[in-house]
Amino acid sequence: MTQEKVVLNTNKWIDNYADYMYNYAIVRVNDSDLAKDLVQDTFFAGLKSAKNFQGKSTERTWLVSILKRKIIDHYRKINSKKGKAEVRMNFYEDGENEGNWLEERVPQSWNNQSEKSIENQELKTQLESCIDALPEKYAMVFRMKTIQEFETEEICKELDITASNLWVIIHRARTQLRKCMEDNWFNS
Numbered sequence: 001m002t003q004e005k006v007v008l009n010t011n012k013w014i015d016n017y018a019d020y021m022y023n024y025a026i027v028r029v030n031d032s033d034l035a036k037d038l039v040q041d042t043f044f045a046g047l048k049s050a051k052n053f054q055g056k057s058t059e060r061t062w063l064v065s066i067l068k069r070k071i072i073d074h075y076r077k078i079n080s081k082k083g084k085a086e087v088r089m090n091f092y093e094d095g096e097n098e099g100n101w102l103e104e105r106v107p108q109s110w111n112n113q114s115e116k117s118i119e120n121q122e123l124k125t126q127l128e129s130c131i132d133a134l135p136e137k138y139a140m141v142f143r144m145k146t147i148q149e150f151e152t153e154e155i156c157k158e159l160d161i162t163a164s165n166l167w168v169i170i171h172r173a174r175t176q177l178r179k180c181m182e183d184n185w186f187n188s
Helices: 010-029 032-048 059-082 112-117 121-133 136-147 152-159 163-186
Strands: none
Touching: 010 032, 010 059, 010 136, 032 059, 059 136, 059 152, 121 136, 121 163, 136 152, 136 163, 152 163
16 A cells, blocks of 8 residues: 555544544543543544554544544543442342342333433433433443443443443442432422
8 A cells, every 4th residue: 555545634634523523522421621632632642643544444433443542541540540449239248149239129110101201302401410410430331331332341341340340330320310310300
């Protein structure tokens, strides 16, 4: 492959990709300033490593792959600061089932009427407000697993947590979301 085919048009990156990358980042971090910073960091990293671009993908795909790493690094940084303590209150503590998830403590589904109401903009707004009220790590894991539909193994690997810890976080997030929605939506 000739050098001309892999020359990046860095002068057009902001015009061509900034909006797309910002939208990609904001969905994953839910913080406008952070999303802007991550996109900016991505452009800087792209400039630094432009000589390594081999042309096996489009510029946008290559930049998004850098952005993905920036987002993952951000979550790893948050995760490492908060420690890795795992409270085991939702697990069996003895016997042959020790360490297994207590299925009876999983929040039960709402009825179908509530699922149909999700199309209502006010409900979406309230749900997002409840997600925003979760502890940062809970909101992050909940969004990755439930909204963005990352695989369990991928989340665990990227955040350096165990599958058990992930499901404890998901359970707690769902429990808190249910309470928040019951308090602020269903009882209003």
